Amino acid sequence: MNLENAASQMRKGLLEFCILGIINREKEAYPSDILEQLKQANLLVLEGTLYPLLTRLKNADMLTYRWEESPSGPPRKYFSLTKNGLKFYHKLHETWAELSAAVNHLTS
Amino acid sequence: MIPIEEDAYLTLRDYFRSLERHFSNEQGKDEIIQDIEYRIAELFGIRLQAGTTCIDSEDVRKVMETLGPAYTISAATADPVNPTLPARYEPRITGGQRRLYRNPHDKMLGGVCSGIANYFDIDPVIVRLIMVVLFLGAGIGLLAYIIAWIVIPLARTPEELAYMTGGEPMNIHTITKNVGEELQDLKKRGEDMSRELRDFFSKKK
Numbered sequence: 001m002n003l004e005n006a007a008s009q010m011r012k013g014l015l016e017f018c019i020l021g022i023i024n025r026e027k028e029a030y031p032s033d034i035l036e037q038l039k040q041a042n043l044l045v046l047e048g049t050l051y052p053l054l055t056r057l058k059n060a061d062m063l064t065y066r067w068e069e070s071p072s073g074p075p076r077k078y079f080s081l082t083k084n085g086l087k088f089y090h091k092l093h094e095t096w097a098e099l100s101a102a103v104n105h106l107t108s
Numbered sequence: 109m110i111p112i113e114e115d116a117y118l119t120l121r122d123y124f125r126s127l128e129r130h131f132s133n134e135q136g137k138d139e140i141i142q143d144i145e146y147r148i149a150e151l152f153g154i155r156l157q158a159g160t161t162c163i164d165s166e167d168v169r170k171v172m173e174t175l176g177p178a179y180t181i182s183a184a185t186a187d188p189v190n191p192t193l194p195a196r197y198e199p200r201i202t203g204g205q206r207r208l209y210r211n212p213h214d215k216m217l218g219g220v221c222s223g224i225a226n227y228f229d230i231d232p233v234i235v236r237l238i239m240v241v242l243f244l245g246a247g248i249g250l251l252a253y254i255i256a257w258i259v260i261p262l263a264r265t266p267e268e269l270a271y272m273t274g275g276e277p278m279n280i281h282t283i284t285k286n287v288g289e290e291l292q293d294l295k296k297r298g299e300d301m302s303r304e305l306r307d308f309f310s311k312k313k
């Protein structure tokens with residue numbers, strides 16, 4: 001068991017949860033918005049890590065997107081949750097509530 | 109269209125190549141790389157709006173810093189069910205080019221011969237024998253060795269060590285590129301070398 005590895009898996013799992021959370025709250029979000037919020041919360045340091053996660057969530061039918069032209073710069077992908085994604089997010093939310101309560105109780 | 113300086117463009121191209129390499133086993137590879145491309149275009153756009161006329165190396169460096177090195181991106185997001193996730197301190201290189209380094213773990217003098225042996229996948233003893241023949245016979249052996257010692261970098265980090273033994277076989281392009289890069293801090297290594305030589309000969313006495 002390697003700490004580096006365990007910590008990075010934990011961070012990755014939570015990151016996916018938070019990405020779904022941001023998109024759920026905003027209804028629709030494009031990557032740079034998501035980046036902004038994750039960076040403000042200190043959850044993400046390197047921007048590049050967001051894109052593989054988004055693509056994977058999309059391929060797992062959790063997310064869908066539509067293109068929108070941008071007045072400046074390249075076109076933007078606006079992501080929203082699919083039905084599956086919404087269900088998955090709620091399940092994760094429950095799990096997180098249980099887990100964080102348990103962990104806080106045991107480690108406080 | 110984004111105006112970009114030649115060397116900045118080359119750096120960026122290398123960055124995309126390393127992304128391609130690191131995501132080569134990923135199903136959504138093209139999409140991920142396109143997303144990153146768009147993000148970079150967006151960041152450059154912001155830069156240009158701020159009054160820059162042309163994207164230079166410094167801009168590219170900053171953007172690469174913001175996004176993170178390809179290796180970190182792919183390692184940080186690797187699939188948890190995939191047991192071949194490379195641990196950070198023991199990187200295993202499967203794609204890409206093997207690199208020529210002097211081998212610090214198997215050396216008689218400067219690690220040149222075993223470094224070359226690694227590069228070509230042959231036994232270091234053979235390279236050493238050839239080198240000894242060149243030392244004694246042709247008269248150019250010593251000079252060749254010293255030049256190799258100066259020019260070939262020592263593998264210092266775990267990643268360099270991984271590149272020394274992993275990756276695909278070499279080609280002539282890599283060699284010339286390495287030589288060019290290494291000539292730049294030739295002076296420093298020259299000093300290292302004379303120190304090591306001194307140590308070596310004082311040990312012999």
